[in-house]
Each structure stands twice: as C-alpha cells, then as structure tokens.
Amino acid sequence: MPQLAIDSTCLPQYDKLDRPTRERFAAVTRKFRELSMRALLAHPDLRIQALPAGQDPRIRTFRISDSWTGVMLAPESGETFLLVHLLPRETAEGWAADQRHDVNTVMGTLERRDASALEERAVKPPPPRAPDRPAERSLFEGVGDEALRQLGVDAEIIRFSRTLTTRAELADWGPAVPQDQFEVLLQLAEGMPVDQVMREVVLPRRAVSGGPVAADDYDAAIRNTRHRVMLVDDDDDIEEVLSREFDAWRVFLHPTQRTLAYRPVFNGPAMVSGGPGTGKTVVALHRVKYLAEHLPLGGRVLLTSFTNALVESVKRDLALLVDEGLRADVDVITADKLALDVVRAERPDVGLRRDSDTRGLFANVVGKQGLPWSADFVFQEYRHVVMAQGITTVEGYLDPDARRGRSAPLTVDQRRDIWNAIAMARAWMRRTRQLPTVELHAEAARILGERADKPYTNVVVDEGQDLHPAQWRTLRAAVPPGPNDMFIAGDNRQRIYDNTVSFKQLGIRIIGRSYPLRVNYRTTTEILTWADRIMRGASVHELGTAVPEAPGSTRSILRGNPPVLHGAADTAAELDALSGQVRAWLAEGIAPGDICVATRTRRILNEVVSSLRRHGLPASRFNPQQHTVDEASDTVRVTTMHGVKGLEFRAVAVFGATADALPLMERVTSPELDENQHRSDLAAQRSLLYVACTRAREALYVSWHGAPSPFLPV
Numbered sequence: 001m002p003q004l005a006i007d008s009t010c011l012p013q014y015d016k017l018d019r020p021t022r023e024r025f026a027a028v029t030r031k032f033r034e035l036s037m038r039a040l041l042a043h044p045d046l047r048i049q050a051l052p053a054g055q056d057p058r059i060r061t062f063r064i065s066d067s068w069t070g071v072m073l074a075p076e077s078g079e080t081f082l083l084v085h086l087l088p089r090e091t092a093e094g095w096a097a098d099q100r101h102d103v104n105t106v107m108g109t110l111e112r113r114d115a116s117a118l119e120e121r122a123v124k125p126p127p128p129r130a131p132d133r134p135a136e137r138s139l140f141e142g143v144g145d146e147a148l149r150q151l152g153v154d155a156e157i158i159r160f161s162r163t164l165t166t167r168a169e170l171a172d173w174g175p176a177v178p179q180d181q182f183e184v185l186l187q188l189a190e191g192m193p194v195d196q197v198m199r200e201v202v203l204p205r206r207a208v209s210g211g212p213v214a215a216d217d218y219d220a221a222i223r224n225t226r227h228r229v230m231l232v233d234d235d236d237d238i239e240e241v242l243s244r245e246f247d248a249w250r251v252f253l254h255p256t257q258r259t260l261a262y263r264p265v266f267n268g269p270a271m272v273s274g275g276p277g278t279g280k281t282v283v284a285l286h287r288v289k290y291l292a293e294h295l296p297l298g299g300r301v302l303l304t305s306f307t308n309a310l311v312e313s314v315k316r317d318l319a320l321l322v323d324e325g326l327r328a329d330v331d332v333i334t335a336d337k338l339a340l341d342v343v344r345a346e347r348p349d350v351g352l353r354r355d356s357d358t359r360g361l362f363a364n365v366v367g368k369q370g371l372p373w374s375a376d377f378v379f380q381e382y383r384h385v386v387m388a389q390g391i392t393t394v395e396g397y398l399d400p401d402a403r404r405g406r407s408a409p410l411t412v413d414q415r416r417d418i419w420n421a422i423a424m425a426r427a428w429m430r431r432t433r434q435l436p437t438v439e440l441h442a443e444a445a446r447i448l449g450e451r452a453d454k455p456y457t458n459v460v461v462d463e464g465q466d467l468h469p470a471q472w473r474t475l476r477a478a479v480p481p482g483p484n485d486m487f488i489a490g491d492n493r494q495r496i497y498d499n500t501v502s503f504k505q506l507g508i509r510i511i512g513r514s515y516p517l518r519v520n521y522r523t524t525t526e527i528l529t530w531a532d533r534i535m536r537g538a539s540v541h542e543l544g545t546a547v548p549e550a551p552g553s554t555r556s557i558l559r560g561n562p563p564v565l566h567g568a569a570d571t572a573a574e575l576d577a578l579s580g581q582v583r584a585w586l587a588e589g590i591a592p593g594d595i596c597v598a599t600r601t602r603r604i605l606n607e608v609v610s611s612l613r614r615h616g617l618p619a620s621r622f623n624p625q626q627h628t629v630d631e632a633s634d635t636v637r638v639t640t641m642h643g644v645k646g647l648e649f650r651a652v653a654v655f656g657a658t659a660d661a662l663p664l665m666e667r668v669t670s671p672e673l674d675e676n677q678h679r680s681d682l683a684a685q686r687s688l689l690y691v692a693c694t695r696a697r698e699a700l701y702v703s704w705h706g707a708p709s710p711f712l713p714v
Ligand SMILES: Nc1ncnc2c1ncn2[C@@H]1O[C@H](COP(=O)(O)OP(=O)(O)OP(=O)(O)O)[C@@H](O)[C@H]1O
Pocket: 227, 247, 248, 249, 252, 253, 254, 257, 274, 275, 276, 277, 278, 279, 280, 281, 282, 283, 491, 494, 520, 521, 522, 645, 646, 647, 648, 694
C-alpha cells in the first residue's frame, strides 16, 4: 500500500488554498492511500505525469484542481510518495524541472536543491576580480574537501562553496543549496570548528537515521527527514492534519531539537540554551510530551515559565501537542503559584505581599532605625544577598563571601545594622502572614525539602533566565534529584529582570549537560543581525554554568527586509508615523492580529491605541496573560515591551525607543547605591529592547522622538 509523506514546504501553500480546493486535495490524497500503485498511476482524474525526458525521473505532477497542481517525489524503490509542493498549475512544471532531490548519504536525509541555479553558477562563475583589487579569500579556505565530505557536503556543493567569498553571498544562496548541507556551511562560515559542526549538525541527523544511507534508498531517507517531512499515518485524516491551524513546530523538529526533546535519559538536570526564536520553548514542550508519555504510575510533570502570561501561552501550546489524557498528569503553573500552594497547604492563612508593600515596609524599618542608607539599598541587600543566597543567620551575612558581586563596601558593624533591619522587616512579614514571593519560596523550599514524597517526577522550566534563586530552590526541592529531574530552557541575553544565579550553589548541576540551539526559525536574518547589534558590548551574566553565547551565534535561515528605523521630532509626529507604518503593513496583506506595537511603558499604551483608532486603524490593548484583546479580535495588538516576552508576530513596531525611556532611569539602581547593580539593571533594560525586537517574524519598525535610545544601533 503506498504511503504518503508531506514536505513542510507545502504548509504555507496549503494555507492559500480555498475551501473547495482543500476538499479536492483531501480527496486526492485519500486516493494515494486507498489505491494500489498501479491503479493510482492509471487514475484518470489525477493525471499523474512524469517530467519531460532528461529531467528528474522521480518527480511526478498530479492534478488537484483546474488551477492547482501537486508535485511529488515518487521513488522507484519503496512505496512512499513525498508531496514536495503545491503550486498554481502554470508554474508547477517549471519549478519541478529546476529541482533535484537526493539522498544525503552521510546524514541519511533527503535534500532538495535548485539544480538549475547551481548548474548555471557552475557554468558562469562570478566575474573575475578587477586587477587592482586584492584577491578575496574563499569563505571556506581553512576547510579541506575531505573535511567537507565527511560533514555530508557533496561534490557539487563543495565546488560551489569554493566560489563563495562572503557570508552574505552564502545566505543569498540558501534556498538553492540542499538544506542540511546549507546548515553545515552556515556554521563553518561563522567559524565553528569542523569537529563541532560534526557534533552539532551531522551527528544529530545520523542519530535519527541510524547511520549512513545508500544513495538510492529514498524510502529510508524520506523517513529519516523528520525535521522537514511528515509521514501521514494510515489513520490520520490528512485534511485534519493539515487544517488544524497547522503549526510546523508540532511536527517538524530540527534534528538537534529532536535528540534533546526525545532523549530517554539525562543523568541529572539538563539545559537548553539558545538565542531568540531557536525553538527552546518548542523543545521544552516536546520534552514534556516525552516525559508525560513515560511517567511511572502516580508520577507528575511540572511545566513552568516565568510569568502568568508565559504560563498561559505554553499551556495553550501544550494543548496542541499533548492529548488531554496525558495533560492530566502535567501541571502548568508559575513557580510562584507552586510556592503559594505548598505554603498554603500547611498555613492556609498566608497571603502574598505585593512588591510595593514590601518596599514600603523596608522604608518604615529604615526610618524607624534611623539608618544612614536608603530603603532601596536595604531592600536590595535583602533581595539580592540574603534571599538570593538563602542566608538565615547573622553569621551567614557577615561571611566575607556573602556579598560577592555587591560593589558598595560595608563594615562588620554596618552589616549588623542592616541585618537587624532586615530581621525586623521579616518578623513583621511573618506576624502579618503577608509574605513577598521570595519569602514564600524560602518557606516552600523548606517544606518541600523536608518531604520525602516530592510532588513531581520531572520539572521542565521555560524562560529560566529570569528566575530568582529563591524560585530555583523551590523547583529544585519539588523533584527528587536523579535522571531526568530537571530540564531547563533559557537565554541569558533575554534576561529582563534582575536576577543572576549560579546553578551550582543551588544544587542544580548541569555541567556536561548544557546544549545550545543555534538555528532561528522565527526572525529573518536581516532583523536578527540588526538586533544582535543592540547586545554588542553588553555583558551577559551566566545562567548556571552554561557559557553565554556570543552575539551572532544564532543564525536564521529566513530572509526579508531590514528593519525600518524612524526618528520623529515629538510624540505626536511619532504617533502619526506609526499609523503610516501600520497602514502600510495592512496594505501588504498582513492581518491586524499579526501586528503588534510594543511600548516601553504602560502610560503611553492608551495614547497609542487612541492614535491608531483616530487614524481609522483597528487597534486595541493586548492582554498577554489571556492572550486576548479588549474588543474585536482582529485588531492590531498594543502592549508593553514586557508583555511581548516569549511571543511572536509577523510585524512588530517598537514605539518610544527614546533616550529618556530606554533606559528608564527610575527603574535603574543609581551607581552610588551599588555600581554592579546599576550595570546589571542597565543590561536588563538593554535586553528588554532586544527581546521586543526579536519578536518580529517578517517586519520590524522601531521609532523614537528626540534623541534615540543609546541602546539602538542607529
Ligand atoms: N523545528 C522547527 N520547525 C519549524 N518551526 C520551528 C521549529 N522550531 C521552532 N519553530 C518555530 O520557531 C519559532 C520560535 O520558537 P520558540 O518560541 O520555541 O523559540 P524560543 O527559543 O523559545 O524563543 P524566545 O527565546 O525568543 O522566546 C516558533 O514560531 C516556532 O513555531
């Protein structure tokens, strides 16, 4: 019985089909599974045709409707058909004639190349350099042919690669070069050593394929290419598979993503790091799926993320990936909710103290004791030293190592005074039963630490970079140490809150189990490269013991337009210009709901919404937590830069990137208070801009009025 497989290239095209064509397409694909090979090839409606002589003999076109044609790979061996494209009838044959599908014998995958474009390049190499210009170095000068061959680069692509001199040229050729080989070249071009490319690009593919594959074994190669190819099982209804608002991430995992998400055992906490859009959340979700499928009787998985909004977002995505039955064994909650539940189970009268109340309490205590420091300073000692390190005694606070990382020096007597103030504030918190989150976590970690039966079998953490050490202690104590206990995804460069942490001190030992993801699936190269410049020169704190990635270490395989930057004279002019940009995006066919405007502060939000509306544009405030807008659903989303963390949109406008808003100095510790904290707060604000800009998939617009933010690469 023939089997049908679908190449991910088809998905965006499927979105373009109208209802009747989709129904026709479903009927056609059903025939592929119902009829014998012979009956299929002879079917009068399908008009399955080979390409003219001299072209790829394995390619067939078939009729979907009068205006749409399917292109498939029909290998002579085996019975798996691979649907490679859906195209308007008049362009299908031309496209098919240009392509060639081959088995990558080293990686065991199926790849497609634009054979015509590559042949043309071979015949007509770039013009020779002018005699007065210095010879340009070949992009892969330091990598020999044999090394390339071992990395799965074939003879044609080796020859082609020798003609390249710049990374930009390589990027331009991306769509023509076989996909897996392109990734090898991309990493080499960025300077990754050959053995690392072998480890990170080639071996994960081989792990899926089980080893090299013969050049004519298309059947095996199609089955191995799970990162681009979906096999339609007999019991899958193709229409359902394709029409449930298809999200590629649910099916097509990059080989590195798959080996991490579906690895049976990590011998302890494991961490996945990577730049924006590299699929960390996707891997975390698939890991939850794997863990839920393999739970022991009575086991439970915790999936957690930093804010309520992010938790709601991963919960929605998990529902797309994991069946309801399995989800019953998974809790998706913030670490704060976990801590509150744990503490309340023992002390139901405990409540959550708001941050502003805690700061107020410290102001009171500092005033009462007549201390020479500001309330902010004492509060920071409490949060960043005492609670971060879990210090419980004055001796602990007097330890010379306790204040490592704080720059304002304190004598022993001064420390005693501060400790007394903190102890007084904490006593008051306990007496009133109103605990701030860090305090709740300290209590929850203590309770969980004493319990022999831990609530979870596995803990999966997304957006780990922002968690406070106190939160990590709760998570650590919620799961027994051992294989597969903790799986953590995070990106140091997206740290927008004020926490730095060393995993080692927290008993989370990830040494040797830290894995980078490097391919960005969200943002175009143009946007990503520009956004990387925001982070250039910024110091990045380490999350755990993972080595921070240098800017530029994440690469996108997508291409598009560069970001549009606009400096206006004043707010009114900036608002007008924003409307112009939103109107232009709508005119390009981007749906209002795929457009997001991110502002630095809440204050300006309403003004932006009203201005857009005044210009006749559909806009509303976006609530990231519920993922809803105030009114009609298909409107431009307007929210804060904090609100867009973890999300993505086709087009993003960052509004108000003005010098006095970014950094917003009222949120930055003054250097007199603590020099290190000052730097750390500034870095967090820089990351905030970076996070907002890297939410854009296709289009990014950044505006300001007056002087631009010093973080902006303008
Ligand atoms: N293997 C894949 N194939 C296709 N699309 C993918 C793949 N992996 C991830 N994506 C898509 O890339 C985008 C980014 O993924 P995800 O949100 O998991 O990245 P992230 O690393 O968590 O990003 P960030 O840190 O910026 O929030 C999503 O649209 C996701 O659907």
